[in-house]
Amino acid sequence: MLQDSFGRRFYYLRLSVTDICNFRCNYCLPDGIGCGRSLEGENPLSVAEVSTVVRAFAELGTEKVRLTGGEPSLRRDLLDMMHAVRDCDSIRRLAITTNGYRLPAQIDDWHSAGLDQLNVSVDSLDPAQFHKITGHDRLDKALAGIDRALELGIATKVNAVLLREHNLSEFERFLGWIRETPVTLRFIELMRTGDNREFFASNHVSGSDIETLLVRDGWQQVIRTRDAGPAREYYHPDYAGRIGLITPYGKDFCASCNRLRISAQGKLHLCLFAEQGFDLREVIADGDHVALADHIRELIHGKAAAHDLHEGFTGATRNLAMLGG
Template sequence: MKDKYGREINYIRISITEKCNYRCFYCMPQDDDIDVTIAEKEWISSQEIIKLVEMGVQLGIKKVRITGGEPLVRSDIGDILKGISSIEGVEELCITTNGSLLYEKLDILKKYGVTRINISLDTLSSKKFKKITKVGDLERVWLGIKKTLESGIEVRINTVIIKGINDDEVEELANLTKKYKLDLRFIELMPIGEGRNYSGLSGVEIREILKHGGLELYNLNKQEGASEYYTLKDGKGNIGFINPLSNCFCSECNRIRVTSTGDLKQCLNKKSNLNIVEFMRSGIAEEELLEIISNEIYNKPKKHLFNSINEKEEKLNMNKIGG
């Protein structure tokens, strides 16, 4: 369906857990005494997730992305994917992961119809990877990436460049697209939760680094959702730029989000107006529930307000929103 600004909303991102086996410093508080998770009994259930997608399809949803936290920590991930992939009308089923469990879980993802896997990876240095994630094993992640490439499932690596942390790796990361048939996407650091404490590089700044390093970008004139794609000479894959802060793409936004506790979010930047799972559990009629969801989609805000102070700004960390 369309919102009141005429945007076709056909994409839903569902966080199935805020739990993560990493603790990246720009995503979560680093104090071990700070609890960053909630009780599993409060998570949206596999049956509720499937029902939510079924209703979404009735409203025009065609693409589903499963996120977290780290979605692969859920023991019922297979049931969730199986149920979604069986819904007529779902054209794309994707998942975003930190890659830590990808090697072990890939067969389940392939079996139940995952068409694309996005892996969050900010460095190619094992030492730096441990610093960023606190507990991560870079070698294990690469085993999962290589296995996924061999499986034929499309691979996208999402990279956030942070000043003083990994801004010396821009060229090396970009060169992955010369070696592997994958998309490497540079995503601007979002000023959400712990991310407010750090400074990221804009897409323009990253392009300048590549230019000074002798890496010429060839514009593919390809725009896919939030991403604008380029390639390097002799590149096997593509380089994407997602620049929500320096180049707002809200006029093209086609998505809504649901958190692991069922909050329906019209925009990443905006606090949720309602908890859709509470309505589902109340026994409300499906027709009425569809009307409630339709109203939220229709009233999706015109644009984010990341660059301004506003009372409706989301204060949660990314793991609790859904990456």
């Protein structure tokens, strides 16, 4: 089992397959990214390299793999990557995070490839506000894709970044939506990165304020599974859906960390906000997953106790598209 110096065990790998995104979200990439350009250079991991990475982490006890970006659906060989993850028997759960741009056209194929869990970014339920935040008129596509995922029995979560000036006023509208829609709606605190300092200052909302409202209104916390993400989830008997809160500025947020990240170029990031990634590309390219696992086991002891976001630390993270958040 992969364990760091603080006794934390890591059951969950977030594997970026591209750092290109076709959205222009105002909190992440407001100016977009040029077609064919990546934030860390070209040459993302191949399907064979993804397979080596997954087998190495499986050797270390990882049970859940999430494919992220950027926007992972931009990879033409995404289905092959899904099959590569599914070919590793000890990986119990395959998840993906997407902006939902072409979700209705893709979700059936993803389901056939073995997708267990879908996360879709929907920062507003108002079409005009959705366009203002993302730069795209695709809310209807994202919602249609979510409906289809639920029909297929895929566990579905919806991510909404809390933004004081853009979607905080929609809180009651979001609640009305999940009264009948069986998704987990996760409100995520806006995180400060190297590129969004001014935007952060005017838009950050504390998730603890939302949590106080939920508890007051009878929402009860769900017991976490060991491969769960960072959200504290709540349920209410009057609602079909659940609410999750991701509060990276909260006390002891890092104490329950159970996940590691591999970038699209094969760097191991011990934290989303670490100063650097450890370049594993040469070891990955050799195809020896046991040797790769041994190397990762050595590096894990360098993981810090906390990310220190509350002190204004952002590390090397220029924007969230680099590693999929």
